[in-house]
Amino acid sequence: MSESLNRLLADLHAERLATWEPVALQVNIDQRQRLVNEAKVDDFVKAGDTLEPFTLLKVEGGSLSRDALLADGPAVLIFFRFAGCPACNIALPYYQRRLYAQLHALGVPLVAVSPQVPERLVEIKTRHNLELQVASDPDNRLGRRLGILYSFDEASRKAALAKGNGIGETTGTGTWELPQPTVVVIAKDGTVAFADVSPDWLVRTEAEPVLRVVEQLLGQTPLQVAI
Template sequence: MTTTPIADQVADLREKVAEQLPAEALKVFGAEQAELAVAEPPSGIAEPGTPMPDASLLDVRSRPVTLDQARAGRPAVVVFYRGAWCPYCNLALRTYQRELVAELDERGVVMIAVSPQKPDGSLGIVEANDLTYTVLSDPGNRIGRALGIVT
């Protein structure tokens, strides 16, 4: 299978977005990206090896589940995304499905995506992107806040 690096996919998406947005919006986004590129990492971000916090989450059918339950005793790759409305998130989640999930599965590792959006948004992203891995909602971004990754 020939794959396109995610960085190249993002660059293509950026070009398409730039054609659709007003110049003043692009200027604001560009300024924010420039600030982020030179900024120090925020304090309070979890360090490698920090145990993953757990919380009561919701699956795509609004049923309560924890990360520990979703893992079912297996190691996991947990990714965080903003929501179904984010084109960059959709691109990444599709790429994970296409290029990562089968490899993880072969190794007994489960993939889990977490977002603060409501379960119906999570269901929508699963259906729109044909995702086979677990997608969970974290109302209030509790796990993201505990890890220090909410901006």
């Protein structure tokens, strides 16, 4: 049985159930449930959408444009919250293990994207020695276009401030907005071939469906009609 990202995230939640103070735990659970309940699914990026040109900032310096990413074929974007997010520190190494080598062999870029400013975002790449690219989405511009942003609710804001600072200080963006975990596969012509948005950040996209879509785009497996 292949490694499951959602099993790893369930283990994280189980650890929190056992170790967190009940009030803090409930704030976390309530925020995630609210995001699920209030998800504006019709606004989410979806297969068939066209992505107009965009520019990301590489954490090592320099920029990464849509056209550069799609120069040789499809590309995969993984949106995550910020470098210090515990679930993101499980998800990105998982995608490194389960996606990077296969996509790299196919010549397909894999880019993890967060609104956090590059000089702070680089931390997650160096911590895990990630070979996949990590890039900043300045001012959440692309995330906003994709309809995947959310803002901290009042209880979560108070909990964050009680610990010392707001998320905008952590990310360097100055706002309470973050992207919901999202995976987008972009075809060479700029259309979205696959999109999966997870309002609950402890539920995320597994590697297998992403690989299947990429292989279909490259003609390595027959296209199957989604039911």
